[in-house]
Amino acid sequence: MTPAILFLEKQKARFTQHQYPCTAQDDFGAHAAEQLQVPPGQVFKxxxxxxxxxxVVALVPSSGKVNLKRLAKAAGVKKLDMMPPAKAERLxxxxxxxxxxxxxxxxxxTVLDASAADYPYVLVSGGKRGLSVGLAADAIATLLQARIAEIAE
Incomplete structure (x- = not known):
């Protein structure tokens, strides 16, 4: 059990778990979409x-990337840059x-890209490589008190 799964269970969230073999070294979202046989736009990184x-956390489709200017505006800040991976892991x-x-x-x-509403559910990481969880966009927004905006390109 990952902290993410324990959190979702504690919140009594409606979610599904999706495990798959993870052999990717990068582009984990595209790999998850391929393994789970769902459109890359339905898997969010x-x-x-x-x-x-x-x-600031950005949740965007694995098929795209985040537009930092739009993300900053949605988050109500002046400017954002990508965080180095080691720092993201520590944080x-x-x-x-x-x-x-x-x-x-x-x-x-947290800002969730508005395209999440295009699907009955989207997949996000369940807290370890090879584990995704499926939730409706509104459930993600509620659980994370996330803002919804067009932040992907």
Whole structure:
């Protein structure tokens, strides 16, 4: 059990678990989509960014990337840059490729790309490589107190 799964169970969230063999060394979202046989736009990656006002989590489809200007605007900050992987691991408590938006060490401002609403559920990391969880966009937004905005490109 990962902290993310324990958090979702404690919150009595409606979610599904999806395990798959993870042999990827990078582009973990695309690998998950391929293994789970779902469109890459339905698998969301958890990206950590940072700026003068602190860290911001971006949840975007694995088929795209985050637009840092749109993310900063949605988060209400001036400027954001991608966080180095080692720092993201220290901040969240998860390893790259398995960083879940749920049950991170510290609650961070989170922005979910609006395209999540295009699907009945989206997949995000369950807290380790090879484990995804499926939830409706509104459930993710509620559980994380996330903002929803068009942040992907």
């Amino acid at each position: 958890t990206l950590l960014t940072e700026g003068e006002q602190g860290a 969240t408590g998860y390893k790259v490729g398995g960083i879940s938006p749920f049950a991170q060490k510290k609650r961070l401002t």
